[in-house]
Amino acid sequence: MGRNSGELDVLAQRFIMKFIFFIFILLVQTRVTFAVTEIFLQMKPDQRYMGFVLKKYLQWHNQYFPGRFEEMNNRTNGSIKKFLEHIDHWVVAGYPELPQFSIGHEAGSSSEILLTYRIYIAPSLREDPFFRNLLPESKLIPWFVEWRSDLSLCILTLDKDMAPIGFDVYCGGPGAKKLNRVGKEKLFQDNLSPWPNPFPYLLGREVRRYKEDKLIQIRYFSDATHPSRSDRRLDHVIHLHGIEALFPFDKFGVGADGKITVYYP
Secondary structure, eight states: OHHHHHHHHHHHHHHHHHHHHHHHHHHHHHHHHHSOOHHHHTSOOOHHHHHHHHHHHHHHHHHHSOOOHHHHHHHTTTHHHHHHHTOOSSEETTEEEEESEEEEEEEOSTTOEEEEEEEEOOGGGTTOHHHHHHSSOTTOOEEEEEEETTOOEEEEEEOTTSSSEEEEEEEEOTTOSSOEEEEEEEEESSOOOSSOOSOOSSOOOEEEEEETTEEEEEEEEOSOOOGGGSOGGGHHHHHHHHHTSOOOSOEEEEETTOOEEEEEO
16 A cells, blocks of 8 residues: 555656646747747738737736826827727838837836837828828828827838938927927947947847937847846836736837836837
């Protein structure tokens, strides 16, 4: 009886170890599945898939970082949700440095996290009345809408003279009836950073943001990052996105003043 009991204990332990290993593999596979990996960057455009993922992400995000997404949507008579519903991929076709949707997280005063939402405008929506009312010229071609925690609004319009791609940035305060050109944003082919980067490894092309002619931020894309070299006030943003949302810390911006912004998803 004792021998049989011992054999059963061994079998039980083996079963438990195999079960734990199975769960570990499942978790690893799940992390890879939900992270924006190269496989997902190569996927075909799929509005239904992106709509499902972004809806779940926004619901999760609002639990930890209450934003003003619904308020901005109401202020724009539903235009924001309409733009979001037309997103069909993680990135803009041909430009992996330009996510179709992102939220920037920056440490503010005390424990406040300042948010910047950004949505790509599908080609079929670029003549929407929403833009005609806000932009100074009807011929401008909107590519992105941005708004911040204070509900200030920006629209980025395509500048055909910038290569490989660039935008004029039009912004206004909360409730502005017309937006004014305040600067530009441009994708650079190589790394020409004029200030220190906390993660100067394995970098791709840079996205540079200017206010008038002054460089104010550079966005980078790199897997060689670690929270310990970021703003420690953003640790919980990075931790929660990595552990719960399963998104990697691979998109970040550095301002001229050294402030770091992390972008998800």
